Amino acid sequence: MVDDRLAQLKSNGDVPRHVAIIMDGNGRWARSRFLPRTMGHHKGMKSVREVVEGAIEAGVEMLTLFAFSRENWSRPSSEVAALMDLLADYVAKETSRLRKNGVRTRVLGDRSSLSGAALEAVETVEQATKDESRLQLGLCISYSGREELTRAARMIAADVEAGRLDIENIDEQAVSSRLYTAALPDPDLLIRTSGEQRISNFLLWQIAYTELYVTSVLWPDFTREDLFEAILDYQRRERRFGRVSA
Ligand code: FPP
Numbered sequence: 001m002v003d004d005r006l007a008q009l010k011s012n013g014d015v016p017r018h019v020a021i022i023m024d025g026n027g028r029w030a031r032s033r034f035l036p037r038t039m040g041h042h043k044g045m046k047s048v049r050e051v052v053e054g055a056i057e058a059g060v061e062m063l064t065l066f067a068f069s070r071e072n073w074s075r076p077s078s079e080v081a082a083l084m085d086l087l088a089d090y091v092a093k094e095t096s097r098l099r100k101n102g103v104r105t106r107v108l109g110d111r112s113s114l115s116g117a118a119l120e121a122v123e124t125v126e127q128a129t130k131d132e133s134r135l136q137l138g139l140c141i142s143y144s145g146r147e148e149l150t151r152a153a154r155m156i157a158a159d160v161e162a163g164r165l166d167i168e169n170i171d172e173q174a175v176s177s178r179l180y181t182a183a184l185p186d187p188d189l190l191i192r193t194s195g196e197q198r199i200s201n202f203l204l205w206q207i208a209y210t211e212l213y214v215t216s217v218l219w220p221d222f223t224r225e226d227l228f229e230a231i232l233d234y235q236r237r238e239r240r241f242g243r244v245s246a
Pocket residue numbers: 023024025026027028029041042044045048066067068069072083086087090139194219
């Protein structure tokens with residue numbers, strides 16, 4: 001079944017180059033099993049491995065995952081600590097596998113708020129995978145779309161003030177090039193798990209023309225087969241970018 005879907009999406013062609021995912025539902029997955037929420041995050045880490053490998057099989061070039069929002073800092077401190085430990089755990093367990101699979105990994109977000117250990121984990125995985133190019137994996141951590149845009153505005157203002165940029169030359173490229181995703185094209189497909197139909201402050205600028213796909217599957221249950229299903233759905237759509245059909 002999973003192989004059939006993979007073969008089908010490959011024969012359809014037009015695989016999305018950049019897939020972004022809002023990984024949601026870890027807490028509900030755990031609650032339904034009478035487990036602590038952190039067990040949901042643990043199981044969710046396995047789904048991360050699953051989609052990274054599925055993305056490579058499908059030929060996706062960039063995968064951007066929403067792992068921890070700036071707003072998530074307001075969760076109970078024990079849950080925040082567990083999520084930060086999980087990040088370090090992910091880096092410790094997965095770095096060699098990421099490198100073997102050719103996955104360049106970068107962390108997008110406000111790293112000034114990360115603790116020493118989390119920051120060290122981030123720098124370790126970025127450094128260890130910097131020469132890889134098969135898949136570009138973006139882990140959004142302490143990320144907020146509004147903060148990203150505000151930061152870009154601050155950078156533009158500083159460049160104008162210093163005489164490096166003329167106001168007339170502030171265009172969309174001037175904004176895009178100052179985002180955490182500066183090096184990446186916009187996502188073609190955004191997947192959200194757990195059935196919630198919200199953007200939750202994720203990639204606000206970048207998703208202007210992105211196709212949205214919401215599935216009721218909870219993140220810890222999400223497999224590469226679900227990723228292939230989302231890509232097949234994307235391939236059935238007509239992207240018009242505000243224009244009329246051909
Ligand atoms: C949303 O579920 C998920 C998160 C806030 C954390 C996502 C983290 C992982 C998938 C694991 C860590 C991955 C890496 C790469 C370090 P929720 O807790 O909001 O679920 P709920 O809405 O059901 O409560």
